[in-house]
Amino acid sequence: MPAIVSRYRSHTCGQLRSSDQGQRVRLSGWVHSYRDHGGLVFIDLRDREGLTQIVFDPDTCGQAVHDEARKLRSEWVISIEGAVGPRGQGLVNPRLATGEIEVHASQLEILSQSPTPPFLPDFEVADADAPKEERRLQYRFLDLRRAEMQQTLRVRHQVTRIMREYLGALGFWEIETPFLTKSTPEGARDFIVPSRLQAGSFYALPQSPQLFKQLLMVGGCDKYMQIVRCFRDEDPRADRQAEFTQLDVEMSFIDRQDIIGHMEGLLVQIWKEVLGIEISTPIPHMDYDQAMNLYGSDRPDLRFGMQLHDITELAHTTDFGVFKNAPMVKCIVVPDGAKMTRAQTDALALWSKEYGAKGLAVTKVSGEGFDTGIAKFINPIAGQIIEMTGAKNGDLLCFAADKPKIVHRVLGELRLKMARDLQLKPSSQFAFVWVVNFPAFEYDEQEKRYSSTHHPFTAPLDEDLKKLDGRDQETIESIRSKAYDIVCNGSEIGGGSIRIHRMDTQQKVFSLLGIDDAAQKLKFGFLLDALQFGAPPHGGIAFGLDRMVMILRNIGNIRDVIAFPKTQSGADIMCGAPSPIDDRQLKEANIRSIMPVIKPPAASE
RNA sequence: GGGGGCGUAGCUCAAUUGGUUAGAGUACCGGACUGUCGAUCCGGUGGUUGCGGGUUCGAGCCCCGUCGCCCUCGCCA
Structure with missing residues (x-):
C-alpha cells in the first residue's frame, strides 16, 4: 500500500x-x-x-x-x-x-527517542525466547508493532471491510443499537452499569443485540447488519473474552435457506480475498443428532475421521458389568494407538474424568482379537467390534459407557485430543459444516426447568409447533428448532435462527421455559408488544469475528487477534482496568462498595 | 469457586540433596571496524530470586499465606 x-x-x-x-x-x-x-x-x-x-x-x-x-x-x-x-x-x-x-x-x-524498550518487536509468538504474554500485554503498544500482530490487525480489518461491502451490496443497512440497555434474565451474567439519574437502577451491557435487531425487523428495516461489541461477564478461556465482537445480521421475509445461502456467499468472499482459498459450496449440512452421534459434539471437526461407534447393543450381550448396565456404550479407534504405554492410557483415563467420565476403558487390537485393558471382558465380541469399527492391528480402542451426554462429551473430547497428539489437524485445511435441527429445549437438572438450547426467540420447526402444548419431557425434548450453526474446523464461528414472529407462539415458549405471564410482561413486554403490532417473518445470524480471525490466521489464542485484550481475571494490565473509584464517583452513581480493602491497581509504573 | 503449570538480570532461561560471591544467551553501555542485514571483535554494567511470614547454623530451593499470568472444569440462553 x-x-x-x-x-x-x-x-x-x-x-x-x-x-x-x-x-x-x-x-x-x-x-x-x-x-x-x-x-x-x-x-x-x-x-x-x-x-x-x-x-x-x-x-x-x-x-x-x-x-x-x-x-x-x-x-x-x-x-x-x-x-x-x-x-x-x-x-x-x-x-x-x-x-x-x-x-x-x-x-x-x-x-x-526511546529508552531501551523492555522487548524489541522483532519476534514471533512461537519463538522459544519470545517474551511472556504478560509482558506483551503490559507494553501492548510495543507488541502491536510486531509484524505478526500487524498482519492480524490487517486481516481483521480486511474481514470487516468485506463484511460491510458484501452485505452493503445486498441492501443491508448498518444500524447501531444501544450499549446501555436492559438486563436480560436468560443467558450469561450481565455487566451492569449504575444509573446516576435513576438511583438504585442499573443498565446492563448487551450480551448481543438480539432483541433490538428483531425490533428493527418489526420496525420495517428489512435487512440489518452491525459489527458490534458484545459483553458477557463469564470467565474467559483461550477462545473467549468478556467483550468480543460479532457480525450481527437480521433479515425479514426469508427462510432458513435464504440466510444460509447469503452467508455462505459472504464466507466464500472472505476466504477468497483473505487467503485466496475457494470454499466449495454448498457447505454441507449435518443434523445435530448426527453430529452428536458421530462426533460427540455439536461443532464437529471434520478435518479427520475417528468417528464414534455405537456398540451399546453388543456391549449389553457381554458379562462385563460396566458395559452391560450402561445406557450407552461407544468407542473410538485411535489409529496406531497400541504403542501407547500403560502409563499413557492410565493418564487418558484420569484425563477423561475432567469431562465427567467414571473411567475410560481401553484395549489394543492384536491380530484377530483384543489384548490388554478390558480385553478379557469383551473378547467374545471382539470380531464384531473390529468389523463394525474397521479397527486394524496396532490400533487402540477407547470405550465410554455412561449416559449419552457423558459418553458423547468424553469421546468427543478424546477424539480431539488424540487428533492433536497425532497431528491429524492440518491447519491449511478448512472444513465447514452447517449444523441444523437443534433441539429447541433441554432440561436443566439443577434448575429443574427447561432452558432454550439457542435462545427463547428461536422458532420451532413448523412440524414440531404443536408439541409446544405437550407436557411430558420426551415430547418437549423432541421439539427441534430453526436454528443453525456454522462450524469450521471444530469451532463454532456463527449461529442463528429463524425467530418467532407470532405473539402466541412466543408466549407459549416463555411459558414452557417457566416464565409466567407477569414475568413475561415485566421482562419481555416490549417484545410481545412488538410481535402484536405486525411482525414480519424474520431471522438472522451472528458471526464471532474474533474466532473467525483466529481461524484465518491459524492463531490459538483470542487475545492475539484483539488489539487491547484482557487477561483471565478481566484485567487490562496496560492501563490498569478495572480500578477502584473514589467516594465521590461512587456516591454519584448511588452505589456503595462492600469491599473493605481496595487493593491498588496492577498498572505498570 | 475447583484442578494443573509458571513467577530468578531489561528479555528468555539455568542453578545437583537446602551449602562458597545466584550463572548463560540476548539486550544495554564503552571501544574498534566502509557492505552489514541474527554484523563481527575486545571490554564492562546489570539481581528486593513476585510479595509477606516461618523452619534452619544456612533458603532461589522446604512450610504457611498472599499477588499476578497461562491452561482447564464449573460458567458461557
Missing part, C-alpha cells in the same frame, strides 16, 4: 523496488535495527508496511549526519531523506520485499 504523501514521507517502508532506483525519497518510521560499522551505518527502518535498509555513508550524507546516525537506537522514530540505490552484487536481501534496494540517506531527523 502506497503512503499518503506528507512532509514526513513520500513512500512507505515496504514500497520501494528496484524500479524506483534513482528517486529521491523521504521515509519515516521506527529504527528496527542498526548495524554500525564505524564508517558505514545501516538502519533497518520499519513502518506498518515493511522494512527498508537505510545507509548512512559519510561521503553521501556528510560527517555531521553520520555522527547523528551513529547515536540512533532501537525504536527511535526518525525521518530520512535520500536516494534509492541498487544493492551491489550479492548484497540483495531476499528476505525483504525491499531487499533489492537501499536508501542512501542525505538527511536525518530524529522525531522521537
Whole structure:
C-alpha cells in the first residue's frame, strides 16, 4: 500500500523496488535495527508496511549526519531523506520485499527517542525466547508493532471491510443499537452499569443485540447488519473474552435457506480475498443428532475421521458389568494407538474424568482379537467390534459407557485430543459444516426447568409447533428448532435462527421455559408488544469475528487477534482496568462498595 | 469457586540433596571496524530470586499465606 504523501514521507517502508532506483525519497518510521560499522551505518527502518535498509555513508550524507546516525537506537522514530540505490552484487536481501534496494540517506531527523524498550518487536509468538504474554500485554503498544500482530490487525480489518461491502451490496443497512440497555434474565451474567439519574437502577451491557435487531425487523428495516461489541461477564478461556465482537445480521421475509445461502456467499468472499482459498459450496449440512452421534459434539471437526461407534447393543450381550448396565456404550479407534504405554492410557483415563467420565476403558487390537485393558471382558465380541469399527492391528480402542451426554462429551473430547497428539489437524485445511435441527429445549437438572438450547426467540420447526402444548419431557425434548450453526474446523464461528414472529407462539415458549405471564410482561413486554403490532417473518445470524480471525490466521489464542485484550481475571494490565473509584464517583452513581480493602491497581509504573 | 503449570538480570532461561560471591544467551553501555542485514571483535554494567511470614547454623530451593499470568472444569440462553 502506497503512503499518503506528507512532509514526513513520500513512500512507505515496504514500497520501494528496484524500479524506483534513482528517486529521491523521504521515509519515516521506527529504527528496527542498526548495524554500525564505524564508517558505514545501516538502519533497518520499519513502518506498518515493511522494512527498508537505510545507509548512512559519510561521503553521501556528510560527517555531521553520520555522527547523528551513529547515536540512533532501537525504536527511535526518525525521518530520512535520500536516494534509492541498487544493492551491489550479492548484497540483495531476499528476505525483504525491499531487499533489492537501499536508501542512501542525505538527511536525518530524529522525531522521537526511546529508552531501551523492555522487548524489541522483532519476534514471533512461537519463538522459544519470545517474551511472556504478560509482558506483551503490559507494553501492548510495543507488541502491536510486531509484524505478526500487524498482519492480524490487517486481516481483521480486511474481514470487516468485506463484511460491510458484501452485505452493503445486498441492501443491508448498518444500524447501531444501544450499549446501555436492559438486563436480560436468560443467558450469561450481565455487566451492569449504575444509573446516576435513576438511583438504585442499573443498565446492563448487551450480551448481543438480539432483541433490538428483531425490533428493527418489526420496525420495517428489512435487512440489518452491525459489527458490534458484545459483553458477557463469564470467565474467559483461550477462545473467549468478556467483550468480543460479532457480525450481527437480521433479515425479514426469508427462510432458513435464504440466510444460509447469503452467508455462505459472504464466507466464500472472505476466504477468497483473505487467503485466496475457494470454499466449495454448498457447505454441507449435518443434523445435530448426527453430529452428536458421530462426533460427540455439536461443532464437529471434520478435518479427520475417528468417528464414534455405537456398540451399546453388543456391549449389553457381554458379562462385563460396566458395559452391560450402561445406557450407552461407544468407542473410538485411535489409529496406531497400541504403542501407547500403560502409563499413557492410565493418564487418558484420569484425563477423561475432567469431562465427567467414571473411567475410560481401553484395549489394543492384536491380530484377530483384543489384548490388554478390558480385553478379557469383551473378547467374545471382539470380531464384531473390529468389523463394525474397521479397527486394524496396532490400533487402540477407547470405550465410554455412561449416559449419552457423558459418553458423547468424553469421546468427543478424546477424539480431539488424540487428533492433536497425532497431528491429524492440518491447519491449511478448512472444513465447514452447517449444523441444523437443534433441539429447541433441554432440561436443566439443577434448575429443574427447561432452558432454550439457542435462545427463547428461536422458532420451532413448523412440524414440531404443536408439541409446544405437550407436557411430558420426551415430547418437549423432541421439539427441534430453526436454528443453525456454522462450524469450521471444530469451532463454532456463527449461529442463528429463524425467530418467532407470532405473539402466541412466543408466549407459549416463555411459558414452557417457566416464565409466567407477569414475568413475561415485566421482562419481555416490549417484545410481545412488538410481535402484536405486525411482525414480519424474520431471522438472522451472528458471526464471532474474533474466532473467525483466529481461524484465518491459524492463531490459538483470542487475545492475539484483539488489539487491547484482557487477561483471565478481566484485567487490562496496560492501563490498569478495572480500578477502584473514589467516594465521590461512587456516591454519584448511588452505589456503595462492600469491599473493605481496595487493593491498588496492577498498572505498570 | 475447583484442578494443573509458571513467577530468578531489561528479555528468555539455568542453578545437583537446602551449602562458597545466584550463572548463560540476548539486550544495554564503552571501544574498534566502509557492505552489514541474527554484523563481527575486545571490554564492562546489570539481581528486593513476585510479595509477606516461618523452619534452619544456612533458603532461589522446604512450610504457611498472599499477588499476578497461562491452561482447564464449573460458567458461557
